[in-house]
Amino acid sequence: METAKNPPVEPAVAPSLGRIRKIAVLGAGVMGAQIAAHCVNAGFPVLLYDLPAQGADRSAVARKAVTGLARLNPAPLALPALARHIEPLNYDEHLDRLHECDLVIEAIAERLDWKEQLYRLILPALGPRATLASNTSGLSLGALSASLPEDIQPRFCGVHFFNPPRYMPLVELIPGPRTAPELLDRLETFLVAGLGKRVVRAKDTPNFIGNRIGVFGIMAAMVEADRHGLTYDMVDELTGKRLGRAKSGTFRTADVVGLDTLAHVMRTMQDGLPDDPFHPAFATPPVLAELLRNGALGQKAGAGFYRKAGKAILRLDPQTRDYVPADARLDDAVAAALAQRDPVGRLQALRACDHPQARFVWALLRDTFHYAAVHLADIADNARDLDQAMRWGFGHAQGPFEVWQAAGWLQVARWIQEDIDQGHALAAVPLPAWVFEGPVAQAGGVHTPAGSWNPSRGEFQARRKLPVYAAHLAPPLMFGEATEAGALLGDTVYEDADIRLWTAPAPGRGDVLIASFKTKMHTISPAVTAGLLRAIDLAEHSYRGLVVWQDGEPFSAGADLQAMLPAFMQGGAAAIEPMERDLQRVAQRMRNAQVPTVVALAGLALGGGCEIAVHASARVAHMETYIGLVEVGVGLVPGAGGLAYCARRAAELRAASAPDAPLLWFVQKFAQAVATAQVSRSALEARDIGYLRESDPIVPHPDALLHAALQQAGALADAGWRPPLPQPFPVAGRDGIATLTAQLVNMRDGGFVSAYDYELGLAVAEVICGGDVDPGSLVDEEWMLAQERRAFLRLLGQPKTQERIAGMLKTGKPVRN
Template sequence: MSNFIVRKVAVLGAGVMGAQIAAHCVNAKVPVVLFDLPAKEGPKNGIVLKAIDNLRKLSPAPLAVPELAALIEPANYEDDLAKLKECDLVIEAIAERMDWKHDLYAKVASAIGPQAIFATNTSGLSITELSKGMAPALLPRFCGVHFFNPPRYMHLVELIPTAHTEPAILDRLEAFLTTVLGKGVVRAKDTPNFIGNRVGVFGLLSAMIEAERFGLTYDVVDDLTGAKLGRAKSGTFRTGDVVGLDTLAHVIKTMEDYLPDDPFAAHYGTPPVLAGLIKQGALGQKTGAGFFRKQGKAILRLDPAKGEYVPADGKADDAVARILKNKDAGQRLQALRDSEHPQAQFLWAILRDTFQYIAVHLADIAGTARDVDFAMRWGFGQGVGPFELWQQAGWLKVAEWVQADIAAGKTLSSAPLPAWVTSGPVAERGGVHTPEGSWNPAAGRFEPRSSLPVYARQIFRAPLAGEGIVPLAAGKTVFEDEAVRLWTLDRTGLDDVLIASFKTKMHTISPAVTLGLLRAVDLAEESYRGLVVWNPGEPFSAGADLQAIVPLFMSGGVQAVAPEEERLQQLMLRLRYAQVPTVAALAGMALGGGCELSVYCARRVAHFETYLGLVEVGVGLIPGGGGLTYLARRAAQERALAPDMPLMAFLKKYAFQAATAQVSKSAVEARRMGYLLDDDPIVFNVHEVLYAAIREAQSLHDTGWRAPWKAPFAAAGSEGIAMLSAQLVNMRDGGFISDYDYRLGHAIAEILCGGEIEAGALVDEQWIMALERKTFMSLLGEPKTQERLMGMMQTGKPVRN
């Protein structure tokens, strides 16, 4: 086997997509050169330099930290084509014009290295047509690679070959996209708009048609089709605004132009309201107006009848919202279908339209039903793919409903469901997803997942309903109660590390979780090479279990909580000083106690999109599980490496992080904030985190792991408290923090500095933890803290009192 190492990437085109693809490459430490036309005025690389500078300002941020923009190398087609020879992957990402792309290919083809992969990033143009006229030597190395916008955050990348693309080229590119850039790769057939945009844009057209039929406004549709339906909270029309209405119209036109014989072709035209918005220059979020417009703090929606914007205050009816809360998919869909409420009828209609569409077109656009479901989940934020939903609701029952609506003329097309839907293996197995694989209509069989070596790193791949894989039921259980499961994998070579997983909601740390983790450390020391704390899905941990703490306090006061608080601190020290390596496998949020738990482990293996922070001030408390102790020790350690610097130079950053509840916006930023260390690996594919964490524990064990020394460290003392408090006063008087925030900040300063002691005095972890406990307990009795606690429990949002 030969390695495919991407030493450098070239991105052709510094527009929105090209620049952000380049940004994500440097996020992953892949050198990148970004090309565009030479500027007519000023520096020749002016177009690219402006695009790079804009990356620092965009929200959501395409870069892990703004400084990474400096690592993107600017270039232009006139002076710098020779740089293409250095690149193992060249991604073209210019505007969606076939003629422009062909002109660019003619210009750069001879400069591309003889082994490099050449890929076009297009949302729907034919890859085969784009390849016409290409040099024979380049043709086997050419394919389509469709990143979804924004490239950093959207998991989906579609990979599209031509008939001439070498299979090995696709395998190499899929491995790079999967493990280096952290993407979920779906292989699509070379049909207009591929899979994601084909199904997703049809869904939007269906929503527009059915909304008009049932008399629903855009705000009501978005409320119905957002989080309540298990989809992206932006819903339908707001998603169109975010994507860009001109982009949306382009994708619709691709379907209109290239699919004249499609059974749904009658609906592939740009809706008049969309055409009207584009004509006015209202292209969505990028122009400030589209289906919606922001006016001050108010959100307005377009009223197409009036041609003006009106308040967007429409919501789902309570009766329909209750239907959507039913966890039984079959009952939920039947209730929508049977209801006479127009909102319920609308929801059933758009789901039915999609079921019919994906069944009719599966064989045309994708290899398997799995590809369609992942494309919609990863590219359009759907919690459950359309085939998965159909299968969960009862395959044959839903098929019967769809057929009945087709016969009654209620659907957007009279095309019947394919025969494989209602007879044969799919009907017999109750759906398209099985433990053996997902349905491939062309082959007439259930096809297993890809066996590329890169997927060996994904112990639990993205799950599909019907496959029957449940992480917390896998492997061998060592111990289990209502709060935790301690277990090992049943894969040879990975079965000698104990795994601890929480069973609590949001993976919060309850007293029972604390006891379970203490048991885990004991068991790991007795029988295993290490301990990994890993929770399937996200978040890693939302922190302390307030639902468990508040009742304890209300029934028994501070005395009831104090033992639990002390036990939590003991857990942190057990993790730090365990005689086997402990590793936190992080993904999503690790807040409050979740952050504290991670920093006390020997190592952290973090997914790139991990957000760490000590956020206790939001509930009127201070970090009480050792978080401030960690920061005080960390500042002293950093100062020891730079003895000419004062301790406060290091401590100040940590004090204000905790006092203002700062949360990292990436794992890279978490490293800069001190919650991750330089030797903590950052993994780009979330499904590889568990594998990497187990290997990290094994590596530490095999290289002679010994727990760190319990060494005292210097504290800033009363002088440090005074300096930090003075700055907090300025923040309070400037209106940046409230009076109670100031009190909490002052308490944090006192603890971080070791209390009213002499500057430079040596303290240990027990000393700082005792200060944490004392302050934590006293704050629990404060009315304003109790207000914040209750507010968070009731609304999930911090109270600023």
């Protein structure tokens, strides 16, 4: 007889560390409403609170904020219908419902007294395990925490979302003086796995890391622009994409953020950092002060450093205070220096050039390097957190330490110190000793394979080992972090100039083959096509599955038109037919492979990229995946089985949901999407269009995509994967063509599409409806692919299609002719 076993003892869990199921956001301003939107995008219901309104609807303030999400651009909601999962409430009537929430994010205005008052109001209703987090951009967590009871302080911290929360990956996590360490680990795990965020832990100093360094950079740019006599548009030309930063540069970014917001962050530094040796540079420039007085707050007010006049963009002249045409022209020598790919040569050329534009760029970089080095120990645990904050919060391709290290650590350090000694820098404080001596000098920088420099500990600090990061098989590495041997993930099976076939490091992942494109924008060249066919053959012979995954975005911008051009120039459309057949063959092999094929999607998946994805056995997609069959933009129809997929999928959807409904109901949605070159604005919308299926997981964090795809391939293999048996399906036929044609006529006559768009729409209608056959006729894949090929090759010979292709290759933008 068995003895009775004691019931399992539940491990002790610190308060607020339970599973997060529902979230409350306090404050329905623009930021609070957008945080709520991002949470429901990820599948978490939200209670959105604000002050009670006068009148019958006491929750009108929060309700108006939810309604207003639909008007914001870029869209905070992945699907407009998700707004129904944000419940607008007010503090007077609904405070008791706060008890339902596991995470409460306070997101009201940056006033310490207002936040303290709100905390006193909500604390009696706060759940006993709920986390309370303040979305502050720079207020002291110590001061905020001091207003809370002692039993609440361990479950209170700062969580600073960057704006707009859906699109900006960075969240800064800031502990208060008594925040439980376990709380930070659990909240970081939730932010990463649940909301798909990239988390940096910051110290409790004014403006934390991102805004401290980023806004210093803006202030330094203002000072140096004045010193070197550069216009605002010239500064933006120099500090945008040419410098590996957001294309809006400095002053356009300030306008987009809002000059009042910028001024608030500057005041935080002015008031909170009186002893900072760079404090004189924090002064509000007179031009900015005048713009603020005049209500010229940037883009939201219609004017700031720039003003739009019709289609023209005017810049402010700081001397006359008038708006004049933007006319920035880069000096040839400066442009050549910035274009150098070698970071050492680029910085040497900029420092050696006497042109004011070059002197400005060097001065701005010097000031940022100087400030980051002096304050690293104050604001961050290590150099990695600082660089990642600038990458993820300000859109920089590399953080300041990475740029410095890539350009030659000690040489650049000597140049900086020379400028400090000669009085050219913004402060006289020398660089820290660790810059010139010890481990950093010996390693040639702050980032090494062992970790990134922690000046407080005097050692290189490895990344945090939270379990959530085990699923991040290929996280973006810092410059200097990877060894030469370890820079290339996994074991290569085959590689050429356009594609790599490889396996992920063991354990448990080496039995699935991975294909990654190496072409620009991951376009599908003839070599990529051949590589994918090779990959499927190899996977069927030696592996349990195949995953198509790219190292970085996009997944694929579609077929490589440039690679096809020489064949077309020599042999016309007939010379393209073999390539066209190969593209179709790849798609069909993805569908019919004897092992599961899984595509990992992030960013753009256009044209041929979309066609490869929809024909795979399964897909995993990041929320920010933008999928579409866009071939009409270059005067073509989808040619790799895209329309065959749409026709078959329409028949499947009808059979599954409404078998007695007209087939055209299901065909029309696909036809419209293709004829208008519609691209989904999220993975959820791609599912709504029909390019993703309900069974295709949407993965919050892009770095977890590869892991999810490998898991999906393994699960399908474990379940005894077999490809679908060939089966004919019904098409809408000539009646469907007639109905779609009538709709196209109305669009053409109403001026919604051009005459050639109408012709392309007719071609889409004819193919997607299966050609000139009776409605309901059963056809197979080969029939549909033949229809596609004929339409594709016929259009390829049309002059207007050739104009569109030439225009796209020249400008990268669709031509409407």
